[in-house]
Amino acid sequence: MLMYRAKVRAALDQQTQLLYEQYAQEQHPDNAEQQKSLVADMQEQNFARYLSEVHQYQVLHQQQQLEQLAAINGASCGDEQAGPESNQELTACPLIPATIWTKKELSEFKKEILRSQPKCCIKISSLSTATIRVPTHPDASAIYWEFATDNYDLGFGLYFEWNLDPPSTISVTISESSDEEDEEDEEGQEGSGSTVNEEETGHKRSYPRGVDSGK
Structure with a gap:
């Protein structure tokens, strides 16, 4: 897990390095130490924001899975009560929407x-x-x-x-x-x-x- 976090952090830092350095140079044009410190702070905030978004997605995904499981169990119970000879129409189980993202590089x-x-x-x-x-x-x-x-x-x-x-x-x-x-x-x-x-x-x-x- 720690190795995975380190790889994610390295990838995020690589993606934002140039942008953050340009911003830091604009904020502190004559102070390399402050530029370096500002870049490190922004990368830390970016990583924390990424972890927060991942956590929120995981919580939402788990909730959707529980709702889907409850719907499937409910549909199964309904089928058993109706019996094999029932002419009732079968309702489709809800599906969790897909998630897509893109890479710029x-x-x-x-x-x-x-x-x-x-x-x-x-x-x-x-x-x-x-x-x-x-x-x-x-x-x-x-x-x-x-x-x-x-x-x-x-x-x-x-x-x-x-x-x-x-x-x-x-x-x-x-x-x-x-x-x-x-x-x-x-x-x-x-x-x-x-x-x-x-x-x-x-x-x-x-x-x-x-x-x-x-x-």
């Missing part, structure tokens, strides 16, 4: 993840579709992933599969776009006269359990 993020975890990264071409299957943890309550895009819009979909024998590895299946397939078809026809369908162009990779493939 996109190029730094891409360089760091490609340097530190290159095997965990997948590259998806324009108009292509990637299906990532990740085993869930029985004690987990949230799904988190990071991604980077170069001037493209991304669409996400999330669904759950219930299996008697769930897989223990992360699998990635990529289906190439129709435009790229047409180009490959033309090249294939010129070379050998054969065509390539969508199932043949899709490819799949697996990762050991615990490896984050959502980058």
